[in-house]
Amino acid sequence: MLKAYSSVSGHLEPHDGAPEDFADAIWLDLLSPTREEERAVEDGLGLSVPTRADMEEIEVSSRLYAEDGTYFMTAILPAYTDADDTEMAPITFVLSGDHLITIRYHDPQAFRTFATRTQRADVGCTDSETVLIGLLETIVDRLADVLERAGGDIDTLSHDIFQRPDNRKAPKADFNATLKALGRKGDLNSKIRDSLVTLERLSGYLGHVTLQRASNRDIRDRVKTLGRDIRSLADHANFLSQKITFLLDATLGMINIEQNGIIKIFSVAAVIFLPPTLIASIYGMNFAIMPELHWAFGYPLAIGLMVASAGGTFFYFKRRGWL
Template identity: 65%
Template sequence: MIRRYLNADGRLRLDDRPGDAIDGIVWFDLLSPTAEEAAGLEAKLGVDLPTREEMEEIEVSSRLYYEDGAAFMTATLPAQADRDNPLMAPVTFVLAADRLVTIRYHEPRAFQTFPMRAEKVAMGCTNGEVVLVALLEAIVDRIADILERAGRDIDGISHDVFQHKEVMRTTSRNFQAVLEAIGRKGDLISNIRDSLVTLERLIGFLGQATTHRKSDKDIRSRVKTLARDARSLTDHASFLSQKITFLLDASLGMINIEQNAIIKIFSVAAVAFLPPTLIASVYGMNFHFMPELEWPWGYPLAILLMVISAALPLWYFWRRGWL
């Protein structure tokens, strides 16, 4: 499918004209294009559009290059990022003369929100270069929103890990759920960091392209701002990644503490019941000549000895602060 957007006094308007005329069109948005659609647009613009396999190449030379006077830039962008497992796929931006061509096989949120906003607000979308910069700004804003939401979720996980002792006594913490949540957030942040790395490379390449094309000073300034924003988001993603690592280590430490507490209870119980067991074993022997067998108060005395022998270790452990 190909969406065509016209320049309407600095706004974007979806082209609904019949036929294949390209006059006034500043942005061709290709969503899962067929071979026929791609070939037809290539013939009109005079450029060779990359295939899906070429878009997925990881070499920088395959993602950022000039060909036939057009600049080709590919970045990995997230879609369906409201979940912890976003769909990550490459998106190619082709700046050919005064037109922008985007090729994608998934639906990043910015490609839905940006055209609607550009249709209502005059953003100066008079050519493909301005559209590209404004679209990249929307993409960076979307990634910032994803990181902000992830940061709030990580703060919630931190509260679950380090919740107050009073809460710990009344609730049973499910550390398996906590570890699963940490793992999901770790995967999300890792994907976003990978996306930001490709965006930083793309924006750096775009900065060189705007200099080569002798673009307006305003465009070059906005590209520099984009580069700073992407770099700051990368730093924030690194901070969140370090926090996730800390929470993982802390959760494992909490699990060890609780396991040690359980083992301590069993150890104390074993020590406390060892003397009563010894007394019961002694008087459970069936020898005929045992002086205590003839005592009228032998049985109550044995019970009393077992209680005292169990209470004394417990009292000692309590005084030492081990309980």
């Protein structure tokens, strides 16, 4: 799908379908484009649109490069970030003269948000550079929202792990569910960190591009601010990663404590019933001469010794604080 936008008094006005003259379009957004749409852009602007395989190259030189005054910049961005099942895919930003071309095969919310906002308000989208920087700023804001939501969810999990009420009637903590939730948050945070790394490289390269294109000072300042925002988000993502690791270790520790408590109960029970078992074993021997066998109080005495030995062991453990 090809969407084209023109700049009108700082707004972005969408075209109905593909434009007849690409010179009027300031932003061309290619979402899962067909080969015909790629050819139309290539013929209209005289450039080569990178393929999906080109966009997925991991080398920095394949993601950030220039050809005949046209600058190609690729970053890995997440989509469907409202849930933890996030889709990651590369998006290429092509800065060619007075045109910005974006090539993507998934639909991050930031693109829809930016397109809607620029149609409603004057956000200063007067040329390709201001459109690119405004789009990147919207992407960074979206990543900040995702990290903020993830941080809130992690705080909730931390509260559930460490601040459960010491009440027997309180519901028992489901540490299996907690581990799964922490794993999902860790996976989401890892994906956001990967995206921020590619965006940080892109912002650094974009700063070089603005110098090559002799952009005005306001553009260069916005690029520097964008880079600082990305680095601060990367630091926050690293902090969340450390917190998730700590909570995972703490959850495993809680599981070990519960398991140790269960083993402790069985161990204490085994020790408590050891003396009665010994007494029962003695009087279960098949010897002909055992004085207590024909004694009228032999049976009550044996039962009393078993109860007394079990009770004595129990109260000894209780006094020592082992129970």
